[in-house]
Amino acid sequence: MDQDTAGKLRGMMRRCTIRSVRDDGEMQTCSVEVAAGVWRDEVEVIMPYGFAAHVPPDGALGIVLTIGGDEGDLIVLPIANPSNRMGGLQEGEVGLYNKHGDKLVLTAGGDLDIKTGASVTVTSPAGVSVEGDALSLKAGSGKLE
Secondary structure (H helix, E strand, C coil), X not given: CCHHHHHHHHHHEEEEXXXXXXCCCCCCEEEEEEECCEEEEEEEXXXXXXXXXXXXXCCCXXXXXXXXXXXXXXXXXXXXXXXXXXXXXXXXXXXXXXXXXXXXXXXXXXXXXXXXXXXXXXXXXXXXXXXXXXXXXXXXXXXXX
C-alpha cells in the first residue's frame, strides 16, 4: 500500500473525545474532538439495535468514521467511557450498568444479578408471572407489601 492510500485510510478512522451529548432527536448526537483543538458538532452516535444510553461525556472516548472520506459526514461508533466502565466480569458474563454503580449482570452460570441504589419497578398490563422451585422475599422494614 502506498503512503498516499495509507494516509487516506488513517484519516477516515480516528479516536475522538466526546463532549456535549444530545439525546433529544431521532439520532443521538455529540460534539467530538478529532484532533487537538479540532471539534466537530452534531455527529451521529451509532448504537446497537435494542440498546440505548445517554453517554456521560466526562472522559468518554469513541472512534469516529468519515463516511466516504467526507469530513462533513461523520459518525461515532458506540462510545466507551473508561472512567465509568464496569469491570470484574467473569468469562461468559454480560453486564449492563450506569455511572452510579447500578448494574444488571447475566452470569456465566445463568443467574441474573441486579444491584441498584434505588427501586425496581415492573410495569405490565398483562400481569407478572414468577416461576421457580423457591422464592425468597426480604424487605428492609421486615414487611412485605
